Amino acid sequence: MRALVTGGAGFIGRWVVKELLTGGHEVTVLDNLSAGRRENLAQFLESAGFNGLVEGDIRERELLARAFPGQNVCYHLAASINVQNSIDDPGETFDNDVAGTFNVLEECRKNNTRMIFVSTCMVYERARPDGGIDEQHPVRPTSPYAAAKLAGEALTLSYHHAYRLPAVVLRPFNTYGPYQRTGGEGGVVAVFTDRNLKGEKLTVYGDGTQTRDFLYAEDCARFIVAAGSRYGLSGEIVNAGSGRDITINELTCLICPEKERIIHVPHIHPRSEIEKLVCDWRKAERLLGWKPLVSLEDGLTRTRNWMEMGVTGR
Numbered sequence: 330m331r332a333l334v335t336g337g338a339g340f341i342g343r344w345v346v347k348e349l350l351t352g353g354h355e356v357t358v359l360d361n362l363s364a365g366r367r368e369n370l371a372q373f374l375e376s377a378g379f380n381g382l383v384e385g386d387i388r389e390r391e392l393l394a395r396a397f398p399g400q401n402v403c404y405h406l407a408a409s410i411n412v413q414n415s416i417d418d419p420g421e422t423f424d425n426d427v428a429g430t431f432n433v434l435e436e437c438r439k440n441n442t443r444m445i446f447v448s449t450c451m452v453y454e455r456a457r458p459d460g461g462i463d464e465q466h467p468v469r470p471t472s473p474y475a476a477a478k479l480a481g482e483a484l485t486l487s488y489h490h491a492y493r494l495p496a497v498v499l500r501p502f503n504t505y506g507p508y509q510r511t512g513g514e515g516g517v518v519a520v521f522t523d524r525n526l527k528g529e530k531l532t533v534y535g536d537g538t539q540t541r542d543f544l545y546a547e548d549c550a551r552f553i554v555a556a557g558s559r560y561g562l563s564g565e566i567v568n569a570g571s572g573r574d575i576t577i578n579e580l581t582c583l584i585c586p587e588k589e590r591i592i593h594v595p596h597i598h599p600r601s602e603i604e605k606l607v608c609d610w611r612k613a614e615r616l617l618g619w620k621p622l623v624s625l626e627d628g629l630t631r632t633r634n635w636m637e638m639g640v641t642g643r
């Protein structure tokens with residue numbers, strides 16, 4: 330395949346690029362480096378299949394028109410990903426995640442490029458007490474981020490229906506691992522592991538009983554690449570997660586055994602919180618032969634070891 334990865338200099342995008350190159354595919358990255366880093370791609374510069382980074386924005390249609398010809402598949406990950414930022418500045422999230430996705434779809438349509446839209450588990454209503462969230466589970470956009478992703482999903486599926494464009498919607502659950510940013514806009518694992526290593530306090534929003542299903546970055550990348558490599562998947566929505574949820578309180582204790590360094594503060598966006606998220610990934614197994622391979626304990630150790638090495642990306 331010749332693949333274009335939007336957001337490929339970001340955390341998950343970088344792992345998708347690695348997985349594609351390992352599979353012998355040709356890869357071009359398009360990223361405006363607003364959150365991604367050139368250094369995340371440094372190790373691929375000498376790879377035979379790596380066709381380089383186009384530094385540019387999915388909101389620029391002329392730039393997209395130059396980048397798309399000849400691409401068989403587009404893995405679309407470029408997005409504003411932060412819930413709180415989307416509440417503070419919904420216009421920015423709309424422009425990137427809705428208008429930007431529309432621009433990407435238009436180029437897919439013109440160039441007959443398969444569209445793999447990377448959405449998120451944050452579109453879902455909380456899990457029921459007795460089971461995981463499958464793809465039939467109700468959605469509930471509790472933040473402009475979730476709403477923008479749902480709009481991107483709807484646009485993607487509409488191109489499948491109206492134009493027969495091969496297009497798939499993926500909903501990975503909370504993803505963590507090396508190369509995730511450790512600032513406030515990073516994921517909770519990256520933020521807490523970094524603070525723990527620095528001997529700082531770990532701040533939990535709310536009472537910490539909210540749960541998440543954590544997916545290791547390499548498992549996530551295998552899932553995304555598999556979805557783009559498989560024909561006949563068009564029009565589908567597919568989840569990926571570990572199938573196990575854990576409260577933020579439990580996660581904090583796994584990362585930092587010193588209880589006195591864990592503090593609870595009032596939630597910054599209680600109305601946008603999703604109390605329980607746990608994935609039912611059986612559809613991914615059925616359609617893609619995919620399953621998660623890295624346990625949370627193993628993934629946390631890998632993330633910590635990587636941070637201790639002080640590798641770029643922190």
Ligand SMILES: NC(=O)c1ccc[n+]([C@@H]2O[C@H](COP(=O)([O-])OP(=O)(O)OC[C@H]3O[C@@H](n4cnc5c(N)ncnc54)[C@H](O)[C@@H]3O)[C@@H](O)[C@H]2O)c1
Nearest residue numbers: 336338339340341361362363364365386387406407408504
């Ligand atoms: N991190 C998670 O837990 C998670 C879970 C489910 C889905 N996702 C989705 O996966 C994708 C990647 O997330 P991530 O965690 O790697 O985030 P990230 O912020 O590390 O990656 C996003 C990348 O997109 C780039 N970007 C943003 N706006 C752009 C624009 N207008 N034009 C070009 N590039 C732009 C950024 O520079 C960055 O490199 C996102 O679509 C996100 O919604 C993430």
